[in-house]
Amino acid sequence: MPPVVQIKDIHKIYESGEVPVHAVRGVSLDIQRGEFVALMGASGSGKSTLMNMLGCLDRPTKGTYLLDGIDIDKLDRNELADLRNQKLGFVFQGFNLLSRTTALENVELPMLYGRHRKVSTAEIRERAMHCLDIVGLSQRFDHFPNQLSGGQQQRVAIARGLVNSPQVLLADEPTGNLDSKTSVEVMGVFQKLNEQGITIVMVTHELDIAHYCKRNLILRDGVVVRDEAVKDRLIAEQEMGKLKQAEAAAKLTAAPAA
Numbered sequence: 001m002p003p004v005v006q007i008k009d010i011h012k013i014y015e016s017g018e019v020p021v022h023a024v025r026g027v028s029l030d031i032q033r034g035e036f037v038a039l040m041g042a043s044g045s046g047k048s049t050l051m052n053m054l055g056c057l058d059r060p061t062k063g064t065y066l067l068d069g070i071d072i073d074k075l076d077r078n079e080l081a082d083l084r085n086q087k088l089g090f091v092f093q094g095f096n097l098l099s100r101t102t103a104l105e106n107v108e109l110p111m112l113y114g115r116h117r118k119v120s121t122a123e124i125r126e127r128a129m130h131c132l133d134i135v136g137l138s139q140r141f142d143h144f145p146n147q148l149s150g151g152q153q154q155r156v157a158i159a160r161g162l163v164n165s166p167q168v169l170l171a172d173e174p175t176g177n178l179d180s181k182t183s184v185e186v187m188g189v190f191q192k193l194n195e196q197g198i199t200i201v202m203v204t205h206e207l208d209i210a211h212y213c214k215r216n217l218i219l220r221d222g223v224v225v226r227d228e229a230v231k232d233r234l235i236a237e238q239e240m241g242k243l244k245q246a247e248a249a250a251k252l253t254a255a256p257a258a
């Protein structure tokens with residue numbers, strides 16, 4: 001099987017301003033099925049630009065991108081939108097949930113957008129419930145976003161990203177708005193999904209979060225300056241266990257002596 005992502009020497013030049021901005025300057029990248037990649041780099045290094053191209057939200061100025069073997073340059077707008085719906089799921093930093101809409105309805109949304117709606121209402125409901133179950137939130141299906149914690153909201157957003165059974169999940173700073181314990185919990189959800197075979201590419205600027213991934217890529221000024229396998233990878237379940245032990249110990253010390 002070919003790599004799910006094959007990028008050859010892509011460039012992105014923004015021509016909108018007075019001076020063209022050469023945001024991505026020749027990136028070549030293969031991502032195999034089952035990889036879990038953290039994309040890192042300073043602000044302005046081109047992470048979001050690269051993610052937008054990976055997500056077929058924007059096209060490269062130059063170079064080729066094959067997604068699951070399909071050359072996106074050969075597709076028109078509608079075909080590209082279809083490919084995006086079929087192959088990709090998205091998770092954003094700010095969760096982007098609709099506030100007057102329940103968790104379940106938020107997860108159903110991407111299934112309603114597709115140009116070819118073949119799925120019945122009952123099946124849509126069932127698939128959305130299944131995805132909430134995967135992220136451990138099926139009991140809260142009828143809660144509104146403001147009735148959920150930040151971590152729970154991000155898990156709803158992950159369920160929404162999964163609902164079209166994507167091959168690749170793209171996440172831009174998915175833990176950016178979360179405290180460190182909740183971040184570990186969310187990384188646990190990603191690790192579980194990755195073990196089930198979903199390829200994940202996420203942007204993060206937190207080194208410890210990148211340690212939960214399998215491969216770290218570092219961008220600088222629009223080029224990849226480092227690409228390495230993660231050594232001594234962190235496992236979210238173990239880290240959660242340690243955090244709970246530390247909390248319990250802190251409570252014991254805080255309790256007044258009998």
Ligand SMILES: Nc1ncnc2c1ncn2[C@@H]1O[C@H](COP(=O)(O)OP(=O)(O)O)[C@@H](O)[C@H]1O
Nearest residue numbers: 014016021023042043044045046047048049050
């Ligand atoms: N739509 C745009 N128009 C013009 N310049 C842009 C646009 N988006 C990003 N840039 C520029 O491209 C460079 C890379 O930006 P970006 O990909 O957002 O980096 P990062 O996500 O790593 O912070 C920056 O210099 C930024 O100002």
Ligand SMILES: [Mg+2]
Nearest residue numbers: 044047048049
């Ligand atoms: Mg960015």
